[in-house]
Structure formats: C-alpha cells, structure tokens
Amino acid sequence: MCTVKEFLNYEIFCGALFFKKKGIFMEFIGTLINGLSLGGVYAMIALGYTMVYGIAKLLNFAHGDIIMVGGYLLFVFVGIVNNSIIALLITAVLCAIFGIVMEKLAYKPLRGASPLAVLITAIGVSYLLQSLAQIIFGTQTKFVTLFQNLGVINIGSLVIQVSTLITLFSCIVIMAGLTLFIKFSKTGRAMIAVSEDRGASELMGINVNSIITITFAIGSFLAAAASFFYLLKNPQINPTLGSMPGIKAFTAAVIGGVGSIPGAMAGGVLLGIIEMFTAKVSFLTPYTEAIEFGILILILLVRPSGLLGKKRREKV
Amino acid sequence: MALLEVHDLNVYYGVIQALKGINFKVNEGEIVALIGANGAGKTSTMQSIVGLIQSKTGNIIFDDKDITKMATHTIVSIGMSQVPEGRRIFQELTVYENLLMGAFLQKDKKKIKEALADVYELFPRLKERKNQIAGTLSGGEQQMLAISRALMNRPKLLMLDEPSMGLSPLLVQEVFGIIKKIHEAGTTILLVEQNAKMALKIADYAYVLETGRIVLEGKASELLKNDDIKKAYLGS
Ligand SMILES: Nc1ncnc2c1ncn2[C@@H]1O[C@H](COP(=O)(O)OP(=O)(O)O)[C@@H](O)[C@H]1O
Ligand SMILES: [Mg+2]
Numbered sequence: 001m002c003t004v005k006e007f008l009n010y011e012i013f014c015g016a017l018f019f020k021k022k023g024i025f026m027e028f029i030g031t032l033i034n035g036l037s038l039g040g041v042y043a044m045i046a047l048g049y050t051m052v053y054g055i056a057k058l059l060n061f062a063h064g065d066i067i068m069v070g071g072y073l074l075f076v077f078v079g080i081v082n083n084s085i086i087a088l089l090i091t092a093v094l095c096a097i098f099g100i101v102m103e104k105l106a107y108k109p110l111r112g113a114s115p116l117a118v119l120i121t122a123i124g125v126s127y128l129l130q131s132l133a134q135i136i137f138g139t140q141t142k143f144v145t146l147f148q149n150l151g152v153i154n155i156g157s158l159v160i161q162v163s164t165l166i167t168l169f170s171c172i173v174i175m176a177g178l179t180l181f182i183k184f185s186k187t188g189r190a191m192i193a194v195s196e197d198r199g200a201s202e203l204m205g206i207n208v209n210s211i212i213t214i215t216f217a218i219g220s221f222l223a224a225a226a227s228f229f230y231l232l233k234n235p236q237i238n239p240t241l242g243s244m245p246g247i248k249a250f251t252a253a254v255i256g257g258v259g260s261i262p263g264a265m266a267g268g269v270l271l272g273i274i275e276m277f278t279a280k281v282s283f284l285t286p287y288t289e290a291i292e293f294g295i296l297i298l299i300l301l302v303r304p305s306g307l308l309g310k311k312r313r314e315k316v
Numbered sequence: 317m318a319l320l321e322v323h324d325l326n327v328y329y330g331v332i333q334a335l336k337g338i339n340f341k342v343n344e345g346e347i348v349a350l351i352g353a354n355g356a357g358k359t360s361t362m363q364s365i366v367g368l369i370q371s372k373t374g375n376i377i378f379d380d381k382d383i384t385k386m387a388t389h390t391i392v393s394i395g396m397s398q399v400p401e402g403r404r405i406f407q408e409l410t411v412y413e414n415l416l417m418g419a420f421l422q423k424d425k426k427k428i429k430e431a432l433a434d435v436y437e438l439f440p441r442l443k444e445r446k447n448q449i450a451g452t453l454s455g456g457e458q459q460m461l462a463i464s465r466a467l468m469n470r471p472k473l474l475m476l477d478e479p480s481m482g483l484s485p486l487l488v489q490e491v492f493g494i495i496k497k498i499h500e501a502g503t504t505i506l507l508v509e510q511n512a513k514m515a516l517k518i519a520d521y522a523y524v525l526e527t528g529r530i531v532l533e534g535k536a537s538e539l540l541k542n543d544d545i546k547k548a549y550l551g552s
Contacts, residue, residue, distance in 0.1 A: 186416075186420070189409065189413055189416065189417065190417070190420065192406065192408060192409060193406050193409065193417050196406050196407060196408055197404050197406065199368055199400065199404070200400060200404040200405075200406070201417075202367075202368065202387075202388035202389055202392075203366065203368075203388065203392060203397070203398050203400060203466075204392070204417045204418055204420045204465070204469075205389045205392035205393055205420045205421040205469065206389060206417075206420055207387070207389045208389075
C-alpha cells in the first residue's frame, strides 16, 4: 500500500509529464488513427477469410491474391477511365465475379472432399493467380496514382494524411453496412444459419450453394476495396502484392476467432494498431511481424477458438 | 392416396450398408410411425427422403412428383418439412429469427405473419420468448421451436425424427399432444421414434425397422398388441 502523500506525488508527477509531453500525446492519437485506418483495411480482408471459412468451411488461401488481382484491375481501369472511383467500382464488381468463378471452378468440385485436398487446392489457386499475373503484367512493379496529392490535415500539432481519414471512414461505413446486412437481411440471416448448421439450413429451404456463392462474392468485393485503400498508401503493384496483407488478415481472422465477423474486425484493428505503434518505436520496428505472430501463437495457446470465436458445440 | 412412396432405398456410409431395400408409404391424412432400436436406420431413412443423403438405388415419390434426385431445398419448397434428430435449431439466432428461417421460401409477408400467429397459438411460450437467443432455451422449448420452425413452411408432410429424445416424461406427453394437434389440423405426419409405445398410440400405421430392413408393418393398434413387438419394444 502507498500513502496518500505518495499517491498525490505520483499524480502530480503524471500530470506534469502529460503537459510537458503534450506533443507525445498528440502523436499517440495520430498513431492510433493511423493504426485504426490500417486495421480497417486488414479487417476488410480478414472478413473475407472468416466469412468464407464460416460458411463454406474452407480456408481460401488464395483470398490474399484477390487483392493483387484487384490491384492490377485498378491499374488497368484507372488507365482507361481515368477516374479512381469509377475504376474502383468496376474493379469491385469484377473481383466479386472473379471470386464466384474461382469458387465454381476450384472449390465447388471439392465439396465433401477432405479438408487437406481443399487446402492444397487453395494454395495451388494462389500460385496460379500469381503466375498468371506475372505472365500478363511482367515482374516489374506497376504504379498507380489513385488521387493526386490528397494532402494532410493539421489539428493543433496533430498531422494526419487525408488518405488515412478516407480509409478509416470508408472502412467504418463498409463494416457497419456489412453488419446490418448480416443481421437484418434475409440472405444475411441465411448466412448465419448456414455457418451454424448446413444440413438444418437446407431443411429450411435455403439453397446452400447459392449462399456460398454470395459469400465468395462479398469476400472478394471487400478484398477489392481493401486493395484500393492499400494502394492509396503504397501504390506499387506486383504479382505478390496480396501475400503480406493476406497473411496479416489471416492472422487477424484467427486471432479474432475464425468464422466470427466481429472477431475479424477486432483482429484486424489490433494488428493495424500494433503495426503503427511498433513503427513509431524504433527499437521495436524490426520486430513488428514477430510481435504480431507472437500474439497469434499466444492467443492460440490460451484461447484456441480466438478472441471472439465460439467454442463449437458438439453435434448430436 | 399415398402422399409419400418410398421404393427400395439402399444407403451406404462408405462400405457399411445402413439401409437394405426400404419400402413404405404414407397415405394422406395419416400418422405413420417408423420405429426401431438405435442404429436401425431410422435417421438414414429420413435423411435420404429429404435429399440430405443419397440412396444408391430406388426412388421416392412425394405428392406425385419424383423427388429422388431433387435438391433438399426444392423438396422443401413442394411441401415437405423435417424436424431433424437432435432439434438442430440455430443457436445464435433468436426464437423469432429461427421461425423466420422456417419460412425462408415464403415470399408473401402476410402469409409469414399468419404462420407465425398459428405457431404462437400452438406454443404460447415461444411467443413470450420470441426475442430470446435460441441456444438459451431449455431442451423442451428447443424441441417446440424445432417443430414450430418446420411448421412455418406449412408442409403437407411433416417428418419428425425422435421428437421425444432427451425429454422428461411430462414433456414427452406434451410433445405427443402437440403432434396430435398438428395432425388434426390437417397435416400428414411421418414420425420416427425409439419410444415405440407412445408412437404406436398416436399412429394409424407403423413400420418396424431392424438393421436396415423393415421387418414388420401393420396398423398401429394391432402392433401394440403384437407379442414380438411387446417383447422387443414395449418392455412388457
Ligand atoms: N455419418 C455416418 N457415417 C457412418 N455410419 C453411419 C453414419 N450415420 C449412421 N451410420 C450408421 O448407419 C446405421 C444407421 O444409423 P441411423 O440411420 O442413424 O439409425 P437410427 O436413426 O435408427 O438410430 C448405424 O449403424 C450407424 O452407425
Ligand atoms: Mg436416429
């Protein structure tokens, strides 16, 4: 126990520190906003993983590569229509269709096959897409300018890039929309039902195949949007563009509890924040990935079903 | 007239043959019971009728349509509902949302409302608990919900797979009372039970299943008096 005097001293000390280091406080807020923004992008990708896993019970390791496909499509369409927003809309729709086709060609024939066969197929699809991108676009990095000089916003000593705010705001809108869709639309409820019990869902008259198709379309749509925001920060496109965000998002999905939608959001935001804070603290910067995957391992040890994942009930 | 005719079902799980040539029918307006011990093949029969598993041979005629190769959701759309073994309600959804899932194929909002009113009348307790998460209901309530959910589709044929499983004797009585009510309201019923006594009491006709074969059939009232049945299934 500490005495009252000691406690007061401590309070005064902290107060002084706070005012003296107000600059640090603002930097903290700035980093937090950057982290939330990056986290939102990871969350959008993680949602694709988690929804497809929850509903189709397959880990689509090629999901990250849809980001890459989206990147090249953006590159092509920004070149054609010369308007990033229109290019994004075209890309999102094409990616959704692409996701549907991928499911039909690669995964649907494997319905009921062993999980290992599906996993190997997914890895194969991933390599196939990367190789195709390499054949079509070559190995050199392509650059895409989505907006000219969006600039920064100053709030006191706080400096934030406009692109960060656009990303953060868009991610919030998209995820809120998705949450409402799942909770209140008939299709959304059917998605929850299928993820819980495929057989019982069929008994309700739900066409499970079409629900899986819709899920792939939504997941790929979100990946295309994520691709846009990713390129907003770092406009370089190459055939392995999707690998790192894909792995990060997968990690986020598992940390949050694979299959859980709020879990994917939480996991994504957590990783985004970690990444931005470790980037600020120079002695931690080289260990960003080590910290992220360390957390993954820790959570898998302590809570194998993830932060917000539910323990699967035994089926009768 | 037969509402459901099942011809020569042969179901395999890998190399194990679970059903070895099952034939039976359910006439319109009847309650037909399918009784048999654990592992006899009752659930396999139910699941192959509704297309959740496929029979190697044979065919299934429902309401004059050949449904043998139909997808489950199509079969459900022409008026067959099944309450699966173990209830399998959607634990994460509310009672109300579960009921809406039961009416998934109904586009007409007014008809959904009518169906809701009907099941709430049959199960007032579900109305009281309509906003409760279904996973938090008691076993008996979950069974009531599973039955209501199936009724939301307004089926011509309602199939129930061991609705009394895991329920207290009092609740078993209640469930069988409800089944009778549903039947009186004009729904044909195919009832699968291990609880042979209760099933035979409410059924018109019954089939006895043993290791994948139908070994006996007859009027339920007669089977109740049959010595073999008494020994094997009625415990007297
Ligand atoms: N998914 C399955 N895989 C392998 N064998 C199964 C499966 N389901 C049922 N069986 C076997 O098929 C037989 C019939 O089972 P079932 O139809 O569930 O019987 P019942 O409903 O009468 O208890 C049993 O021998 C059971 O072990
Ligand atoms: Mg059974």
